[in-house]
Amino acid sequence: MTVTSVGLEPGYDKIDAATGRDRWNENRHVTAVTYVFDDNTRVSVTLDGSRRVQQHRLDVPITTRSVKMVIDSTAGIGDTCISEAAVLGRS
Numbered sequence: 507m508t509v510t511s512v513g514l515e516p517g518y519d520k521i522d523a524a525t526g527r528d529r530w531n532e533n534r535h536v537t538a539v540t541y542v543f544d545d546n547t548r549v550s551v552t553l554d555g556s557r558r559v560q561q562h563r564l565d566v567p568i569t570t571r572s573v574k575m576v577i578d579s580t581a582g583i584g585d586t587c588i589s590e591a592a593v594l595g596r597s
Contacts, residue, residue, distance in 0.1 A: 513561035518587035
């Protein structure tokens with residue numbers, strides 16, 4: 507696949523249906539990640555802390571068979587959660 511962008515929603519984005527409690531601030535949020543591709547190309551991204559999927563467009567598309575996401579830093583308390591991850595591109 508030729509990857510053109512990578513992204514994630516960096517926390518636990520859930521409102522508890524039973525209690526109405528917002529679970530976002532009860533867990534850690536990812537604040538920085540590095541995406542590592544097959545050829546060891548690394549793309550580091552700093553996240554803005556918002557509750558949305560934060561997509562990062564690559565400067566140059568990368569052809570790869572896999573993408574590894576390394577969490578570089580987090581903020582908050584409790585467990586580190588990710589609600590969604592996205593890798594966009596073309597085959």
